Amino acid sequence: MIDVSDVSKRFVLHNQGGAVIPVIEGASFSVRPGECVALVGSSGAGKSTLMRMIHGNYLAASGSIRVGGTDVARAEPREILKLRREVLGYVSQFLRVVPRVPTIDVVAEPLTTLGVDPDAARARAAALLARLNIPEPLWALSPTTFSGGEQQRVNIARGFVHDYPALLLDEPTASLDATNRAVVLDLIRAAKARGAAIVGIFHDEAAREAVCDREIDVTGFAARRAA
Numbered sequence: 001m002i003d004v005s006d007v008s009k010r011f012v013l014h015n016q017g018g019a020v021i022p023v024i025e026g027a028s029f030s031v032r033p034g035e036c037v038a039l040v041g042s043s044g045a046g047k048s049t050l051m052r053m054i055h056g057n058y059l060a061a062s063g064s065i066r067v068g069g070t071d072v073a074r075a076e077p078r079e080i081l082k083l084r085r086e087v088l089g090y091v092s093q094f095l096r097v098v099p100r101v102p103t104i105d106v107v108a109e110p111l112t113t114l115g116v117d118p119d120a121a122r123a124r125a126a127a128l129l130a131r132l133n134i135p136e137p138l139w140a141l142s143p144t145t146f147s148g149g150e151q152q153r154v155n156i157a158r159g160f161v162h163d164y165p166a167l168l169l170d171e172p173t174a175s176l177d178a179t180n181r182a183v184v185l186d187l188i189r190a191a192k193a194r195g196a197a198i199v200g201i202f203h204d205e206a207a208r209e210a211v212c213d214r215e216i217d218v219t220g221f222a223a224r225r226a227a
């Protein structure tokens with residue numbers, strides 16, 4: 001489902017004399033449907049960079065990144081947007097939303113964008129918000145003023161509202177209490193059971209052991225640093 005093949009990435013810092021920072025070289029791995037793979041490796045090894053390349057935020061310098069039928073490394077921006085709508089979900093650590101949109105609509109939006117009836121989309125959003133213990137009086141409010149853990153749970157609800165065939169999870173349990181952490185781990189297990197291919201960064205080792213089938217040490221793809 002997700003095939004990363006011989007991918008490299010370097011950053012060119014144009015505002016710092018064109019300094020080149022090679023980060024990743026020759027990264028290759030695959031994630032099958034129903035599998036959850038953790039990216040591990042020391043800080044700065046390139047875990048987030050690799051996730052951003054799979055999501056199409058950072059362009060790979062070379063290689064291919066196939067998600068379903070799309071090569072993210074070569075796709076046009078509109079193909080990447082279509083991929084993100086239909087195939088590739090992403091739970092980031094930080095919630096970015098349009099101000100004043102109620103939480104229930106923030107969570108339902110991925111479904112309404114796909115043409116799901118708004119009432120059905122809101123019902124599914126409500127079920128997830130309830131499961132993630134977001135109090136019902138908050139659903140009509142914008143999540144911009146929510147606590148860190150509440151915002152993270154809204155992000156998680158949004159990431160799981162559509163049954164994406166592929167999912168990227170950036171620290172999905174980072175600021176959660178034990179109860180909500182367990183809910184998130186159950187959502188991940190359910191996504192695997194329905195065949196989702198998942199790539200995640202989990203500094204929470206116990207969470208990683210609970211849901212991940214394999215670890216990929218990104219340090220193995222580290223490019224030799226040159227000035």
Ligand SMILES: Nc1ncnc2c1ncn2[C@@H]1O[C@H](COP(=O)(O)OP(=O)(O)OP(=O)(O)O)[C@@H](O)[C@H]1O
Nearest residue numbers: 011021023041042043044045046047048049050218
């Ligand atoms: N936009 C950018 N411009 C320049 N350099 C960048 C950029 N993004 C990442 N880097 C560099 O790439 C390297 C890898 O960073 P990355 O954030 O992918 O590491 P990580 O493994 O996710 O680290 P951590 O576990 O600390 O979050 C770092 O040396 C970082 O400075």
